[in-house]
Amino acid sequence: KQEVTQIPAALSVPEGENLVLNCSFTDSAIYNLQWFRQDPGKGLTSLLLIQSSQREQTSGRLNASLDKSSGRSTLYIAASQPGDSATYLCAVNWGTNAGKSTFGDGTTLTVKP
């Protein structure tokens, strides 16, 4: 069964700290992997998309890496800010169908001033 796991479920860090969020997936034959941010009671905002042929993607203070052989992706956030507080979700596509993704349950990040 194709599953996505995110550990820990919650993480609290002081402002300014660099941090890593983890995403694990079964079945290494992925098509792509996407990281999302979700604020309380809101929809999902796309952060980064990594194709299966790529090792990493960067956007501002965010860097996502992909290691298919180990079934893992990480989202690195540099110099965290209170505005980064949100739930971060990892979604994996195992086929070319862009809309059918399997999500983890997310990691809720709190950045304390």
Next chain:
Amino acid sequence: DAGVTQSPTHLIKTRGQQVTLRCSPKSGHDTVSWYQQALGQGPQFIFQYYEEEERQRGNFPDRFSGHQFPNYSSELNVNALLLGDSALYLCASSFDFDRSGNTIYFGEGSWLTVV
């Protein structure tokens, strides 16, 4: 450029009733997918519409049905509502297979409470 829009944003229904949720995809997108997100969990794929047909379906009962219109907008219908149907319903739009990096875009969701 309008993003994905959903309506209504919040609604309360009674067990056994029926509900219809609506979604307009991002401009230019032709594929609409629906997800259910229970509190504290990740979204779960319900089904996807392309060219006005249901193309793929997740593990949801037939009480969940949908429709796509010629302008690519979509509706999600849920019949015989159960308390367990209370969730955030998310609409996602994208291009058809293997275009534009396959990024998917989500709306703000419709919060459904069944009492």
